[in-house]
Amino acid sequence: MPRRRKRARFEQLTEFERGRIIGLREAGLSYRAVASRVQRNSSTVMRVWKQWTDECRTTRKSGSGPRNVTSARDDRHLVRMARTDRTASSRQLAALWSIATGVSLCASSIRRRLLQCGLRARTPLYRIPLTHDHRRLRLQWANQHRDWRADWQHVVFSDESRFNLWYHDGRIRVRRYAGERHLPECIIERHSGRTPGVMVWGAIAYHRRSQLLRIVGNLNSNRYIREVLQPEAVPFLQSLPGAVFQQDNARPHTARIVKSFFAAQQVQLLPWPACSPDMSPIEHVWDVIGRRLARDPRPVAFADELWLLISVYRDSKRFVMASKYHLEESVKWRIIDRLDAGQSIMETATCLNISRQTVSKLWKQFQNDGSVVRRPGQGRKRMTTASEDRYLALTARRNRKATARQLSSELAAATGTVASRQTIYRRLNEKGLYARKPRVCVLLSSQKKRDRFNWCKEHQNWTEHQWSHVLFTDESRFSLTGDSKRVYIWRESGTRNDPSNIVERDRFGSGGVMVWGGIMIDGRTPLHVFSSGSVTGQIYRDEVLDAYVRLFRGAYGPDFLFMDDNARPHRANLVDEFLESEDIKRIPWPPNSPDLNPIENLWDCLGRAIARIHPPPRDVNALKTALLEEWRLIP
Secondary structure (H helix, E strand, O other): OHHHHHHHHHOOOOHHHHHHHHHHHHOOOOHHHHHHHHOOOHHHHHHHHHHHHHHOOOOOOOOOOOOOOOOHHHHHHHHHHHHHOOOOOHHHHHHHHHHHHOOOOOHHHHHHHHHHOOOEEEOOEEEOOOOHHHHHHHHHHHHHOOOOOHHHHHEEEEEEEEEEOOOOOOOOOEEEOOOOOOOHHHEEEEOOOOOOEEEEEEEEOOOOEOOOEEEOOOOOHHHHHHHHHHHHHHHHHHOOOOOEEEOOOOOOOOOHHHHHHHHHHOOOEOOOOOOOHHHOOHHHHHHHHHHHHHHOOOOOOOHHHHHHHHHHHHOOOOOOOOOOOOOOHHHHHHHHHHHHOOOOHHHHHHHHOOOHHHHHHHHHHHHHHOOOOOOOOOOOOOOOOHHHHHHHHHHHHHOOOOOHHHHHHHHHHHHOOOOOHHHHHHHHHHOOOEEEOOEEEEOOOHHHHHHHHHHHHHHOOOOHHHHOOEEEEEEEEEEOOOOOOOOOEEEOOOOOOOHHHEEEOOOOOOOEEEEEEEEEOOEEOOOEEOOOOOOOHHHHHHHHHHHHHHHHHHHHOOOOEEEOOOOHHHHOHHHHHHHHHOOOEEOOOOOOOHHHOOHHHHHHHHHHHHHHOOOOOOOHHHHHHHHHHHHHHOO
């Protein structure tokens, strides 16, 4: 009941909810039963029903609700503030507004005013950080190759990519109703650390592609020559007359022995500007493979199975271009250019992997209208019935990870109705099912769940006095560009690619620091910054246990309990010997249980505080100073 009161107070009824209340009341349900169905309190249901019986309408009366605290001029000032600092949160804008005008506004009012003016909080667009030299070199390269047409047919683009077993990058969506985020079928398990994976190398040309090679371990210049260039790259280049080889500026690619090898084999190289993975078309190939792996319902448990699955997708005949109901603008003009140059319709359709009828219709439209834009008003009428819509919703709830393409295939197999992906999206949205990111949790086996449950049962009756003797500790890493989607920006619709709405992020990570800290109910340890990037058992003993934990043990006496997780440096023999010699008792800790450690919440607060710093730290020393200062300010 408290949740219903809170919702009724802060949220307005939608037209769908009002109509649902009227329908349930007309079906004979009581006020209390209707309130339970729609998750509202009984007084709200009574007001809606009374308005319907008295006025025969359910729309809100104009002027109802509290008046606006801000004027139109104030709203314009708020918009200027948000556009001046686009990464400012609504709470920060409220604080700045209070200082400037003396009038206090809540964060929700700030969000409503900005929404009314067209500013929405959106995730910024990320790009590779480029210096002025990088931009100048990219511009020079683009100017040199801007007039290339048939020359691109001789270029072979190559690159490496890594695919992980448990890597989740936000591609997977689940179909769920509002409020179902924590359902077990809407949760995906994921390892908290790095997982095994497969490193692959491949190359593509205009009409061909090379074999996909698996690279085991780290790639250096010698292995690059021995395992990639000699067996696959050079023979592939020799099979293409006048081939030009493209590779990026990674260290194994630009080593002296690699350059000497290219000179000996007389391989012509395409100059490539630094920090330019977005200019290589093979990145789209890796993206397509990654998306297909994410959509595959078969679980992959080993790296060999992942490699087999990648090879199957790479060798697919329909790999070059997936079937689309609407061609992109660039593809349409590519078809027109080929036909205008004298290529036949059949040759164009075969090269671009598009049906001959589509190419013919597009060419006919261009000859008649001089345009390739779809005519307004085109499209089919509604093709699914109410029964088929219910079947779609039922199928989506049974398999929440199914994509729109998979649901379309199941609908066609069951009813014979062929619906596009866009139609599937619209039908599910009408039923209240939306594609949302699943909630990600730590991967737990049955044994680990049993251990966690037993640990919780053993400690469920502990008093606050007993917990006050436990020192919770852990390490955490903070990076200069380690943004975890906390930053949002205020922008208008259609302005995603504006320079002010773009955040630069290094593709391969950047400098960072590893820190250690500990907390108790009535205090905390100083924040320790490790001088080296990694932590070993000896470093953990000398810099943490001897410097901090031993002193806390002496201050709290024999009742002191020390908590650390089961990381390898924490369970080294020399660490166990040190704790035993200092009479420091450990509290048993179940594996894979970072969510049970309260210090994780402190790391989250520290990360949010660092993300709010403007301007952000630019080097490692500035990041260390900021971390120590924010740790000191934590109450």
